[in-house]
Amino acid sequence: MLLALSSDQEFFRGTTAKFLEEHVPVGVLRRLRDDPAGFAPDYWRRGADLGWTSLLVAEEHGGGSISGAGLVDLTVVAHEFGRHAAAGPLVPTNVVAGALSTLGSDVHAGALSGLLSGTSIATWCLAEGPPHDGLGEVRTQIRVDGDELVVDGVKRPVESAAQADHLLVTGRTGDDLTQVLVPRDAAGISITPMHTVDLTRRFFVVSFDGVRVPAAAALGEVGKAAEDVERQLQQALVVVNAESVGALQAAFDMTVEWAFDRYTFGRPLASYQALKHRFADMKAWLEAAHAISDEAAAAVAAGAPDAGRLVSVAKAFIGSYGAELMQDCVQMHGGIGVTFEHDLHLFLRRLTVDRALFGTPAEHRRRLADLIVAQEDVA
Amino acid sequence: MTADATEDLESFRERARSFVRAHLRPAEGSSSSAGLLRADKTDEEELAAVARDREVQRMLFDAGLAGICVPTAYGGRGLTPAHQHVLNDELRDHEHPTRLQSPTFTPCMAVLLEFGTEEQKQRHVPAILRGEEIWMQFLSEPGGGSDVAGALTTAVRDGDEWVLNGSKVWTTGAWWSDWGLCLARTNWDVPKHRGLTVFMLPIRQAGIDVHRIEMLNGSKEFCQEFLSDVRVPDRDRVGEVDQGWTVGTRWMVHERMAFNSPLVTVPLGSGHAGVSGSSMAAIAAAGGRLDDPLALDLIGEAHMLDAVGSALNRRIGEGIATGTMSDQSSAIGRLFAGFASARRTTIGFELAGAAGAAWTDDDGELAERGNDFLMRQVSCIGGGTTEMAANVVSERVLGMPRERTLDRDVAFRDVPRSASHS
Structure with a gap:
């Protein structure tokens, strides 16, 4: 979370935080566990009214930022989502809205306005299943057939696919990447729910079996989507990272409070040096997570040359050290920390999902190594 | 101007x-x-x-x-x-x-700017x-380590002068330096924090014997000084008599700021905080390991730690400068830098393979990694141990209860001391 928010950003943050506290308090999140969608359409529509889906959209398309860097403003929302383990498809909807605004034509205008008003949602079909589930691996085919595009392949995990009205599919045309916006109810699409650890996020396997859309449904030019996909990936990572840091902050605050309140052998946990030192490490990792998340967000928002590097650094760090921090929070709580009754798991769940999506820490370390080796020309 | x-x-x-x-x-x-x-x-x-x-x-x-x-x-x-x-x-x-950057510009010059007379x-x-003028910190002592307020070096007043006796240690490059900022005990009859005073003194003088310490890797840049009846004029006292811990507290903050201090010049991208991720790629390349996925993972990890450490320092520097974080938050950066640097050293050693154990003059980037590993813990010891930083973070930043000590509210002369040091 940014150290210093502008007064407009602070107002925006406060509004979202208050809304989340009102509409998705922990009691509601627990009930949503059994809800097939994981969120109510009206909740999402009202969130969109607060600006949750407009920050990556250009002003002339009905969007706009607060600070001039919409992605940075979006991290303010994402942080609050993490802090409240909030429901709703924040990452995919924003990525698709941003892509539609940047790349879309008139045929996409209706979809974009639905996302902006929150009356519809969209999701991004990027990753595929094992053994081709590596970061950046795409096997789904998007073939040109006359004035149509034909999609064949299987995507997973796809967030909120069953709830989405539009699917942004990243696929391959020959050796090159192509993106196309497909209506969820198009013929040839089948959607199967997956198991997951998050209480309110829903993931699906989406199969495309000869799904046909008009050529105009393509986002950008056929076979030239590589840079767009990379930008979308960076944006998704920025949002996921900010959300993870929010979840870490909530879990850490909760655990520090616990350490003061919980007494053993006549002393609060917070008085034991063995535990104090672990809290010091956790605090260092937490502040570091904030720092690198914000730095990467600013770089991606500005389209800086080192944006891809920084966002991988952030994902690798938050995924690895953040996960250790979170598990330490569980450890500090003892047995209660692994019960459904306590609230800590809401944040553990969110972090666990975020860690695994859009590239694991190991995959991002590999991306970093490849960047550095190429940059340094040591090979 | x-x-x-x-x-x-x-x-x-x-x-x-x-x-x-x-x-x-x-x-x-x-x-x-x-x-x-x-x-x-x-x-x-x-x-x-x-x-x-x-x-x-x-x-x-x-x-x-x-x-x-x-x-x-x-x-x-x-x-x-x-x-x-x-x-x-x-x-x-x-x-x-x-x-000249550290310790001259910070903490020494920083302390002078804050507490020095006009x-x-x-x-x-x-x-x-x-x-x-290149300055050294005459702070740590052989008997003290991280407990710097437990200084045994003594200053006794003699008219307009003070006479200093004792020993200071871990000064990097004292053998070619000019001035020392020295924490000394001026009162043994009050609790330890209330009997300290800070002085400045020229290092090259008859009463100071500078002894170079050989470290595990053969370096002789760390020094120990023996002070015998060193006379310091009272005008070279920094801060009030017996109020040295007021100075010392800020001194420590400036020390932990290190490369994050606006008084320090450090070229961007120079990897001052340790072995840079870039050089890790060079080590792997020298060992022909660039197609080894394990080596690439380590290169990525080292770079991650570098980049995160820099971002953290910037955040803390900005936080302290704008008052959104307390001065004590500098300990967070110190703690992180300690373990991150130690981990990077391990990675460098790992990437060197068997050359970490034995190398030739032609081994280039593979050479010396074994010696680096021997010295690995320096990053967690020098400038106050990471354990001390962890105390500061938990107690001063998170507000957790202070450790029990046996030297509070007792005249310093009655505080138990290590047996083997005088």
């Missing part, structure tokens, strides 16, 4: 750039990694490097590029941390006076900025 007060960043950058391009040499391949002080220079080479550092500092001073954030009244430029950052940016890949500041700060 009142124009400095309004010098905008653009014109400052232009000025810095033209100076750097016209006068400075490219940076030498950084061989001193992670504060490990590799033993890669003869004494003559080391002295030549010190002389060059002084010369470059003087050139920076003459060009109006020294003491960017130091008030103009003391020879500085009275500019902002943003200007310092621009200078750091323009110095990328160029030489800079590495040996006369002391006039006498020393401009001289420091001209590269004429």
Whole structure:
């Protein structure tokens, strides 16, 4: 979370935080566990009214930022989502809205306005299943057939696919990447729910079996989507990272409070040096997570040359050290920390999902190594 | 130079750039990694490097590029941390006076600026900025380690002078340095924090014997000083008598700020905090391991730690400067830098393979990694151990209960001390 928010950003943050506290308090999140969608359409529509889906959209398309860097403003929302383990498809909807605004034509205008008003949602079909589930691996085919595009392949995990009205599919045309916006109810699409650890996020396997859309449904030019996909990936990572840091902050605050309140052998946990030192490490990792998340967000928002590097650094760090921090929070709580009754798991769940999506820490370390080796020309 | 007060960043950058391009040499391949002080220079080479550092500092001073954030009244430029950052940016890949940054500019000059008398500041700060005075911290003692307030070095008043006796240790390069900032005990009859006073003293004088300590990797840059009846005029006292811990507390904050201090010049991308991720790729390349996924994972990890450490330092620096974080938050950066640097050293050693155990002069980047590993814990010890930093973070930042101590509210002379040290 940014150290210093502008007064407009602070107002925006406060509004979202208050809304989340009102509409998705922990009691509601627990009930949503059994809800097939994981969120109510009206909740999402009202969130969109607060600006949750407009920050990556250009002003002339009905969007706009607060600070001039919409992605940075979006991290303010994402942080609050993490802090409240909030429901709703924040990452995919924003990525698709941003892509539609940047790349879309008139045929996409209706979809974009639905996302902006929150009356519809969209999701991004990027990753595929094992053994081709590596970061950046795409096997789904998007073939040109006359004035149509034909999609064949299987995507997973796809967030909120069953709830989405539009699917942004990243696929391959020959050796090159192509993106196309497909209506969820198009013929040839089948959607199967997956198991997951998050209480309110829903993931699906989406199969495309000869799904046909008009050529105009393509986002950008056929076979030239590589840079767009990379930008979308960076944006998704920025949002996921900010959300993870929010979840870490909530879990850490909760655990520090616990350490003061919980007494053993006549002393609060917070008085034991063995535990104090672990809290010091956790605090260092937490502040570091904030720092690198914000730095990467600013770089991606500005389209800086080192944006891809920084966002991988952030994902690798938050995924690895953040996960250790979170598990330490569980450890500090003892047995209660692994019960459904306590609230800590809401944040553990969110972090666990975020860690695994859009590239694991190991995959991002590999991306970093490849960047550095190429940059340094040591090979 | 009142124009400095309004010098905008653009014109400052232009000025810095033209100076750097016209006068400075490219940076030498950084061989001193992670504060490990590799033993890669003869004494003559080391002295030549010190002389060059002084010369470059003087050139920076003459060009109006020294003491960017130091008030103009003391020879500085009275500019902002943003200007310092621009200078750091323009110095990328160029030489800079590495040996003058820490401890001379911070904590020593920082302490002088905060606690020195007008006369002391006039006498020393401009001289420091001209590269004429290199300062050391006479802080740690053989019997003390991290418990610096437990100083045993004694100062006894004798008219207008003080007479100092004792020993200080872990001064890096004291054998070629000029001045020491010294914490000494002036009162044994009060609790430890209330009987300390800070002095400044020239290092090259009859009463000070500088002994060079050989470290595990052969480096002899760390020193120990023995003070025998060193006479210090009272005008060289910094702060009030017996109030040395008021100075000491801020001293420690300035020390932990280290490379994050706006008083310090450090070229961006120079990986001052340790072995850089980039050099990890060079080690892997030297060992022919660039197609080994495990090696690539380690290269990525090392780079991650570097980049996160830099981002963390910037966040803490900004937080402290704007008051959104307490001064004590500098311990967070110190803690992180400690374990991150230790981990990077391990990675370098790992990437070296068997060359970590035995190497030849032709092994290039693979060489010396075993010695680096021997010295790995220096990053968690020097400048106050990570355990001390963890105490500060948990107690001062998170507000957890203080550790029980047996030296509070007791006259210092009655405090139990280690058996083997006097």
